[in-house]
Amino acid sequence: MSTLCIDEVYPKSIENPLIVNFQNGYPTDEFVSKSCFLYEDKNAKFKSIAVDVCNLLYAGDEEKEDLGKTLILARNKITGKVRLIEAGNVEVKPVIKHNLDSVLDTSRLELSRKFGSKKQKKVMEQREKLKVNTETVVNQMHNVTINIAEDQVDLSSYTKTDSEDFYIPPINREATDVSDVYDLYKILTKEQYEKINSEIGNKDITSDMVEWIRNIVINKSLSTEYKVLALYASCLIKLYGTMMKEIIKKAFCACPHSPTLNEVILNNFTSYVNSKRNRSLQLKDKSLCHAIVFLLIINDFKYSAEDLGKHVNMALRTLTTKVRVLGASVVTSGSKKIVQLKLPLSTSMFVRRKSAKF
Incomplete structure (x- = not known):
């Protein structure tokens, strides 16, 4: 070797x-x-x-x-x-890349489409439909909010259906005078009063009002604001009694005399569900409560409880519950029951609606 x-x-x-x-x-x-x-x-x-x-x-x-x-x-x-x-x-x-989740998801979807059961195919397709592109959503929200002014009216109370403030106009519970409880210019703006009044013009609006409201205002000399509130109240009472099959129609009009008032009513007392106009039970009650407030304002803050219950087809006990939400109360004057708005305001133990009554 x-x-x-x-x-x-x-x-x-x-x-x-x-x-x-x-x-x-x-x-x-x-x-x-x-x-x-x-x-x-x-x-x-x-x-x-x-x-x-x-x-x-x-x-x-x-x-x-x-x-x-x-x-x-x-x-x-x-x-x-x-x-x-x-x-x-x-x-x-x-070296394996770590950002292949989307590729794996796609391959899993393709495998399910080709070899999966009907149930598995359906599940995978639903998952694909539920995927959300966050960048697209952010851009859409930016486009929606870009033109919103910072000094818009706070509508938070109108979106809380479990609060009594949802059913009534803006209320001042600290008022020292009954005329200050409901501010006319928080119900509508001064510009809206003037525009609605100009749209009404010389039309005979009383002939188209609910009869019992017409009887209240026909002999009164009403200011521009009270005239508009009377028409507003009449339209809300009509809306309260209107069937849903009529409300969902595209041509439905709540106030034929004033396009401005018609828009205000539809925006505040109806909603849209699946691109169709709708009215919930809460919104129906809201229209009635607003109408009663307007009625009290133009009639010196009082009205017959029996007549009111009869006109709106409501028992006195149920009516008493509703007017307490307004801050008003049912008082006895002689042998008659009167709905009256007075100080101190009535308080109610409000309970979230669980049935047709609240």
């Missing part, structure tokens, strides 16, 4: 061989040489290698050899001399 003589030992330097192992794979005879990228971290004193094989990126760091060293024995076939060259070891692994 021939004796080999080690001529020289080459320790690691700036450039040294690296033995590369592929995780879960081995090079075959068909493997050809590949250019790779070698990176060196001078602070941590280790090297990293990256190589593209079959359109898949492999990368790995040089392993630390604390217990031993890896040496390559190189022999010159002509002279017979050999050299020992210190080498490093690197195990390269395929």
